[in-house]
Amino acid sequence: MTDDVAPPDLDESGPLEALIDNIHPPNWRNPVPRSPYHLVVIGAGPAGVTAAREAAELGARVALIESAQIGGVRLNAGCVSSKAVIRSARFYAEMRAAEDCGWQSVGNADAHFPAMMARMQRIRARLSRIASAQRLREAGVDVYFGAARFRGGDLVAVADATLQFGKAIIATGTRPLIPAIPGLAAAGYLTNETVFALRECPRRLLVLGGGPLGCEMAQAYCRIGAQVFIVQEEPMFLPREERDAAQILSDALAKDGVAIHPNTNAVAVRTDGDSKIVDLQCDGDRFSVTVDAILVGVGRAPNIENLRLDTVMVDATADVGITVDDLLRTSNPHIYAAGDVCMADKYTHAAEASARIAVANALFLGRQRVSALAIPCCTYTDPEIAHVGLYLRDMWDRSIPVKTFTVLMHDVDRAVTDGEDEGFVKIHVREGTDRILGASVVASRAGEMINELSLAISAGVGLRQLARVIHTYPTQAQAIKMAADAYNRTRLTPRRKAVIASWLDR
Amino acid sequence: MTILVAAETEQDLLDRFQRAAFGYFLEYVNPDNGLVADTSRAGSPASIAVVGFALSCYPVGVERGWMTRAEATRLTLAALDFFCASVQSAQPDATGYKGFYYHFLDMTTGRRSRRSELSLIDTTFLLAGVLTASVYYDRDSPCEGRIREQADRMVRRVDWRWGCNGAATARQGWKPKSGFLHYGWEGYSEASLLYALGLGSPTHPLADDSFAAWTATYQWESIYDINLLYAGPLFIHQFSHAWIDFEGIQDCFMRAKGSDYFENSRRATYVQQEYARRNPYGFKAYGADCWGFTANDGPGPLTMRVDGRKRRIFGYVARGVPYGPDDGTIGPAAALASLPFAPEISLSALRHFCRHFPDMIENSRLPSGFNPTLARAGASGWVAAGQFGLDQGIIVLMIENYRTRMIWTLMRRCPDLRRGLLRAGFTGGWLS
Numbered sequence: 001m002t003d004d005v006a007p008p009d010l011d012e013s014g015p016l017e018a019l020i021d022n023i024h025p026p027n028w029r030n031p032v033p034r035s036p037y038h039l040v041v042i043g044a045g046p047a048g049v050t051a052a053r054e055a056a057e058l059g060a061r062v063a064l065i066e067s068a069q070i071g072g073v074r075l076n077a078g079c080v081s082s083k084a085v086i087r088s089a090r091f092y093a094e095m096r097a098a099e100d101c102g103w104q105s106v107g108n109a110d111a112h113f114p115a116m117m118a119r120m121q122r123i124r125a126r127l128s129r130i131a132s133a134q135r136l137r138e139a140g141v142d143v144y145f146g147a148a149r150f151r152g153g154d155l156v157a158v159a160d161a162t163l164q165f166g167k168a169i170i171a172t173g174t175r176p177l178i179p180a181i182p183g184l185a186a187a188g189y190l191t192n193e194t195v196f197a198l199r200e201c202p203r204r205l206l207v208l209g210g211g212p213l214g215c216e217m218a219q220a221y222c223r224i225g226a227q228v229f230i231v232q233e234e235p236m237f238l239p240r241e242e243r244d245a246a247q248i249l250s251d252a253l254a255k256d257g258v259a260i261h262p263n264t265n266a267v268a269v270r271t272d273g274d275s276k277i278v279d280l281q282c283d284g285d286r287f288s289v290t291v292d293a294i295l296v297g298v299g300r301a302p303n304i305e306n307l308r309l310d311t312v313m314v315d316a317t318a319d320v321g322i323t324v325d326d327l328l329r330t331s332n333p334h335i336y337a338a339g340d341v342c343m344a345d346k347y348t349h350a351a352e353a354s355a356r357i358a359v360a361n362a363l364f365l366g367r368q369r370v371s372a373l374a375i376p377c378c379t380y381t382d383p384e385i386a387h388v389g390l391y392l393r394d395m396w397d398r399s400i401p402v403k404t405f406t407v408l409m410h411d412v413d414r415a416v417t418d419g420e421d422e423g424f425v426k427i428h429v430r431e432g433t434d435r436i437l438g439a440s441v442v443a444s445r446a447g448e449m450i451n452e453l454s455l456a457i458s459a460g461v462g463l464r465q466l467a468r469v470i471h472t473y474p475t476q477a478q479a480i481k482m483a484a485d486a487y488n489r490t491r492l493t494p495r496r497k498a499v500i501a502s503w504l505d506r
Numbered sequence: 507m508t509i510l511v512a513a514e515t516e517q518d519l520l521d522r523f524q525r526a527a528f529g530y531f532l533e534y535v536n537p538d539n540g541l542v543a544d545t546s547r548a549g550s551p552a553s554i555a556v557v558g559f560a561l562s563c564y565p566v567g568v569e570r571g572w573m574t575r576a577e578a579t580r581l582t583l584a585a586l587d588f589f590c591a592s593v594q595s596a597q598p599d600a601t602g603y604k605g606f607y608y609h610f611l612d613m614t615t616g617r618r619s620r621r622s623e624l625s626l627i628d629t630t631f632l633l634a635g636v637l638t639a640s641v642y643y644d645r646d647s648p649c650e651g652r653i654r655e656q657a658d659r660m661v662r663r664v665d666w667r668w669g670c671n672g673a674a675t676a677r678q679g680w681k682p683k684s685g686f687l688h689y690g691w692e693g694y695s696e697a698s699l700l701y702a703l704g705l706g707s708p709t710h711p712l713a714d715d716s717f718a719a720w721t722a723t724y725q726w727e728s729i730y731d732i733n734l735l736y737a738g739p740l741f742i743h744q745f746s747h748a749w750i751d752f753e754g755i756q757d758c759f760m761r762a763k764g765s766d767y768f769e770n771s772r773r774a775t776y777v778q779q780e781y782a783r784r785n786p787y788g789f790k791a792y793g794a795d796c797w798g799f800t801a802n803d804g805p806g807p808l809t810m811r812v813d814g815r816k817r818r819i820f821g822y823v824a825r826g827v828p829y830g831p832d833d834g835t836i837g838p839a840a841a842l843a844s845l846p847f848a849p850e851i852s853l854s855a856l857r858h859f860c861r862h863f864p865d866m867i868e869n870s871r872l873p874s875g876f877n878p879t880l881a882r883a884g885a886s887g888w889v890a891a892g893q894f895g896l897d898q899g900i901i902v903l904m905i906e907n908y909r910t911r912m913i914w915t916l917m918r919r920c921p922d923l924r925r926g927l928l929r930a931g932f933t934g935g936w937l938s
Contacts, residue, residue, distance in 0.1 A: 100815045235689040243693060243723075244738075244829040251831055255818055263688065283623070284684030396722045401762055404727040404736075408828050410786035419815065421786060424829065426727070431762070486728050 019125040022132035023069040031142045040165035042148045044070040047339025047351035048171035056140040065148040081196035084120035089220035111224045113201040152311040167362040170337040174300035183269035187276045189294040202293035209297035210237035212379040229259045326369045328358045350375045374457040378447035383423045386450035389438030401431035405483040414474035420444035425479040434462035463487035524905040526870035530898035531560040540585025546892035551610040551619035555628040559899025561635030565642040586656035598682040605664030623679030630700040634749045666704040674719035693723035699746035706926025717930040730780045734773040738826020740800040740840040743771035748903040751914035754935025772847040781827035788813030789834035791878035795858035798841035799825045803874035803890040834879035838872040839897035843904040
């Protein structure tokens with residue numbers, strides 16, 4: 001059982017109706033199949049929509065099957081909704097910190113939760129237009145609503161139709177993983193699929209999980225006014241990221257007032273009237289917190305159960321999802337997968353990139369590899385935590401000698417003038433070269449800054465060349481140039497200095 | 507005081523602070539069981555790490571004439587006899603388990619205190635003291651012979667493999683009710699000594715690949731144009747180094763970087779100084795001679811405006827640079843403990859502390875922390891109450907290493923340490 005939230009079809013607001021019209025029109029009629037399709041795409045999230053559009057643009061006969069709503073996690077349960085809420089929360093936080101920028105007072109800065117959520121719905125409606133069912137149809141994609149089930153061979157059934165395919169791409173995405181905590185289901189909980197449909201801001205919120213979703217929502221709801229507890233099994237947030245990044249994030253959450261409980265497990269949930277009592281355990285110490293809502297963000301589970309993958313001999317596991325090779329081929333050579341359902345990097349942009357690879361490899365004998373992608377990622381807390389390329393542990397595993405050039409944001413003029421001087425830029429290069437292998441950015445707009453480093457990695461631009469790129473002054477991205485300059489200074493070895501000195505004294 | 511500091515020679519200044527720090531151990535030891543209080547504050551439990559420092563400081567005291575060899579032998583034997591006879595079991599009020607000991611013990615009974623964890627790192631520092639004693643007390647007398655026997659017993663019963671709980675790296679601790687703390691010693695930290703002693707164990711050594719697993723998350727960084735193996739708090743660059751002479755010996759990582767851990771600590775000290783010069787958050791008193799960011803006591807938790815911005819001020823926390831946390835609190839002992847690595851700036855910092863913050867120095871003993879940004883009566887602002895045993899211990903040992911290299915020289919003769927370093931892949935220098 002999940003918490004009582006407003007289902008989309010009960011909300012009478014205009015934007016929501018427009019949204020529904022775009023992502024799952026109530027009166028939609030599935031088309032008459034044009035079988036055999038060159039490509040059948042199952043799942044209309046970012047990967048599925050991208051694959052269907054790309055293939056259709058290239059002239060393929062394409063069917064796109066969606067069991068719920070077009071847009072997937074990006075539009076309906078994650079990225080867009082959370083960023084809209086985060087924007088509101090950051091704005092409130094900035095108003096409360098107005099004194100830092102020389103304001104004596106900005107009056108009352110009380111969050112108005114319904115207005116904030118209405119804003120978020122308007123934004124969702126607006127962004128849903130571009131990938132609406134109608135637009136996809138106009139782009140030449142046959143859009144089917146209904147649950148897809150393979151029927152062996154080259155057949156897949158949806159609603160009362162059976163589609164024949166030359167190639168298929170599975171892009172059914174993931175859903176929230178719900179931990180087996182006694183009492184949690186009975187007490188009710190929120191997930192990324194329901195937290196954005198809340199009518200009221202919970203007075204006390206417990207967030208389970210210190211991954212990107214958990215950290216983003218813990219900070220945002222705390223800033224909006226909830227008393228927030230975040231419980232994390234690991235010692236640090238964002239276990240994949242640099243420990244300094246995780247430490248800065250932890251400090252930032254604590255500064256906002258989030259009660260942080262690392263190394264802690266939720267072991268039981270009870271209810272007392274409308275309250276939920278969560279029993280927590282940390283290194284043998286047991287204690288409880290009483291909250292009004294619990295947000296679960298401990299991981300994702302692949303949506304594969306109802307596809308009948310066994311009929312088409314596609315291998316998959318319940319935890320990792322569909323098994324694919326570097327070309328995104330499943331164990332069935334006619335069926336590919338893309339996006340969250342098969343990838344460790346579960347991001348919208350990664351899903352879209354993988355969809356393009358799957359289309360090229362499935363339809364056009366492509367040999368494009370997922371491992372060749374430099375996939376950036378960002379956790380949209382304040383400050384943001386972004387990364388691209390290899391992590392230090394990856395480099396160690398591959399015995400790659402690495403050196404890191406670090407610039408602190410408190411040494412970057414624009415970060416100081418903006419009062420956003422927490423964080424750093426770290427660029428990892430292969431020792432003895434200027435080749436960028438990976439980079440981490442912790443900054444107010446790290447998600448924007450990381451793109452320059454993604455470009456550099458993708459285009460093979462090294463630090464030496466990056467140092468020659470003139471950056472606008474003053475900008476926070478200048479930190480990247482400063483790191484490149486630091487690299488350049490290491491090239492001035494004592495021997496080169498001696499040569500230069502002798503030249504000057506000639 | 508100003509005149510005194512200006513006139514004082516380097517040797518006199520160091521002697522004064524070293525002796526004062528040494529005095530802590532005689533003042534706060536329980537002579538019946540050799541346990542030493544974690545801090546000078548009333549009701550403080552014993553810290554096993556502080557006992558390890560004490561056992562290493564006594565030989566310094568003997569050599570400097572601050573105590574007799576007989577007194578040192580008696581206190582050392584009291585501690586070793588206590589630990590050897592103490593209860594080793596999984597019971598929650600035991601003294602230790604599997605050869606390891608609880609972080610904090612009751613000063614009188616020696617039983618587990620404050621529901622503390624069975625601590626691998628604090629046991630390591632205790633063992634470092636035990637091994638120092640076993641090497642130093644080399645005379646053919648019943649007492650010194652017994653010290654060596656008891657030390658051997660303690661070292662042999664530590665089950666380092668159990669301490670990994672099946673993982674590649676050593677776990678940080680264990681508790682009777684909940685079992686192992688579910689995080690390990692990974693990434694550069696004060697645990698070099700843990701791996702050296704764990705790998706050198708004659709009975710239950712760590713696995714061959716544990717050191718490599720520990721170094722897997724090392725970060726070789728260029729910060730302020732200084733290349734170093736990064737760790738934020740200064741004590742990380744000092745604690746293992748109090749016993750291990752890292753100068754000239756290299757593991758696989760340092761060989762590849764053309765550096766060593768001694769040089770690395772020197773660079774880390776300079777990063778601290780450079781950070782203080784930049785003073786990004788505008789805290790009071792920071793500068794070329796006023797730095798020292800480490801794990802230490804602080805005035806928090808509280809929030810206050812500094813340089814026009816709201817800042818969190820912490821209590822006891824591992825402060826570090828350049829990523830923080832930094833709340834204006836300085837650890838003067840850490841600045842002094844870098845003496846062997848960067849004597850020019852460490853001494854300068856000590857003289858600066860004496861000149862400008864005499865009110866935080868109590869009978870030539872440095873406090874755990876002071877924070878000039880918090881306005882109080884004196885120039886030092888907030889000053890941590892009393893003294894901490896770890897601070898006094900590291901001061902004694904590092905001043906001694908700077909003056910005579912005594913602890914380093916002693917520990918070079920410790921076969922367990924030598925074996926552990928070789929197994930970790932260290933070569934060169936005095937290991938050749």
